[in-house]
Amino acid sequence: MIGPDDDGFAAFVAARGTSLLRVAYLACGDDRDAEDLLQTALERTYRKWDRVRHDNPEPYVRRIIVNTAISRARRRAILRILPTHTPPELPVRETDVDLRHVLMDALRALPPRQRAVVVLRYWEDLGETQTAEILGCSAGTVKSQASKALTKLRSALGAESVEGLIRNVHA
Amino acid sequence: MLEDDLRQIMADETARLRAAPDLVDRVIRSSRRRRTVRTRYVAVVAAAAVVGITIPTGLTLASGPAAVSGPAAAVVSPDTTGSAVPQPFEPPPLPTPSPTLDFGDLGDGKAFGRVKVGYLPDGLQWSHRSSDWGDAYTTSWNYDGDKNGFYCVQIFVQEGQAAQRSREAVQSYRDKSDGEEATIGDRTGYLVTQWVGEDGGKGTPTMFLDMGPERMAEIMFSPVFVKDLGTREAVERELKKIAEGLTATDGDPGTTSEAPAADGGDEGKDAEAPAGG
Incomplete structure (x- = not known):
């Protein structure tokens, strides 16, 4: 399933996935939303991996996670649930x-x-x-x-x- | 210190979380599937165009097969005898988000997704930010066009099932007698001040615009922009003018009636300044 070009991406996710999931959870406050948030951020990162991998990709992913969480909250998805x-x-x-x-x-x-x-x-x-x-x-x-x-x-x-x-x- | 205690609480709270072992596979599969689906959609539309079939509006607006509405469609293909045999039409799960989950360079930002903005207040530029989730998409405008800047005006468009959620939100406001009905040309709207997490603000004035059975739009002003506009009357006036100028570009008959520009003179003014600026 994963080709040679994806090895670096897979290694990155293996190393930092849990840490990023925790950021996502704290940013949105819900387990399932956090998983979705992380997957969304990683998909975006994967599509730009050729460019992102040469720098430190973690801040890039973190930025997507946090801003997507804010954006989704603004869309009320989270705010409707939370008091x-x-x-x-x-x-x-x-x-x-x-x-x-x-x-x-x-x-x-x-x-x-x-x-x-x-x-x-x-x-x-x-x-x-x-x-x-x-x-x-x-x-x-x-x-x-x-x-x-x-x-x-x-x-x-x-x-x-x-x-x-x-x-x-x-x- | 509270900060240190917060760190400890957050560490305790997240200690149980572990990334799923198949996360990488899911990400890569999903990314590739999106590309494939998009390619399929282009092929289906092209094929439909060749045989002269109109894809029902519902298909282009629904977020998935469950949301598909409209008349059943069929792809006609010749059989071995040469006569046309209707084949069941398999709707692709549409619409799909753009591959980058944003719209890329939109120029002045006025045409995005399947809508077009006909009017924006003076002094605004496209923020260079957009998001595309397929059945919901958004972009915004601010003073300097800075991608990292705060927004002044943001428009969310929701289609298919997402539009239904937007209608439910409006109904919820109605039930609480929060907000008021608005007439936008020959369309209807609902004006309400939402609390959407804007720090330190007094809420976000929002115009929900009904753009037909499959589409809703939310036009939102940031609290910062509201302050600059000065009065509640000005806020409402500008929200209505934007709503009047917001039209669909995909031929959905319920949403393409071009409303006249408010005050009759804004089209020209808008044309002089990109994105109203």
């Missing part, structure tokens, strides 16, 4: 799993671009400039969006400090 109009209700925090869900729900409830900033900055550990390049905005915008996102995450989790809650989870 983005209002902060998520606070569940009863009985277990560590509950708490993690609270934070992940809060992350999903962020506007797509803010969510992308959080994923790129704090998951991918990209700098503000790199994040700005991927999202097609200024570094200042990245900074302000990150700040707003963190404020919303704190707010969504209620009066208690996020740091304290999370420390309890890992205690």
Whole structure:
């Protein structure tokens, strides 16, 4: 099925597929959407592999994933499912799993671009400039969006400090 | 720090995820299949043209066999005796996305997919960005034509089953008494401010335009552009003018009625400045 010309692409996917799937999941917040997002991004990359493979293809794929996630969210596919109009209700925090869900729900409830900033900055550990390049905005915008996102995450989790809650989870 | 804790939570949350072992195969197969289907479609259309058969509108708009509507079609081919024998027509799964999932260079961006934009507000240029998912496609315009810039106006077109989803969205707004009906020439529209995740904005004014049984369009203004337009009246006026000028280019009878340019003088103005700019 895979010819010699595809070897490099296959090796790339084998090496980075899982990492990219995780980015896709964090960008869109859903397992199945993440798989679809990744496949879409890889298909686009495959079609341009001759050009892309000479550079580092991973940023190229990541850019497609994040921007496609934002674009799809804007098409309401995700926003119809997620309670983005209002902060998520606070569940009863009985277990560590509950708490993690609270934070992940809060992350999903962020506007797509803010969510992308959080994923790129704090998951991918990209700098503000790199994040700005991927999202097609200024570094200042990245900074302000990150700040707003963190404020919303704190707010969504209620009066208690996020740091304290999370420390309890890992205690 | 919250940032560090977020990293930990995200790591925990995604630790279970693994790329499927057959991912590479699926990607390569899918990419090749798209190319093949596209080639098949071109061949089918060419063959239909040769024997003088009109492919039903439904076939060109449906996203797959399940969505096919319209009269049954048949390809006529000669049998061994030389007489014409109707053969069942196998509809290809159409439309397919473009191979690159975008439209490439659209020039001023006004003709994309199966629609044409007749009017855009002054000062806008094509953003050089587009997406083509087959039964849904989009492009946008902004001030500088920068691919990485923010959009001012974005138009989504949804066809076949995708159009049905758009109608359901409109109905949902109607049910909540959110938005208002609009008359766009001899067509109907629905004007509503959507919340589509625009950070820090007050929502995205959107005109849903009914372009016939198989097609819906959504014309959206970014919150940034809304601010620049200044008033709600200006926003609504510009949305309606764009909707009036948006027409189909594929001969779908329900969508090609060219609406007059709003205020009667925008065609010329638009022609002077590419993409309204």
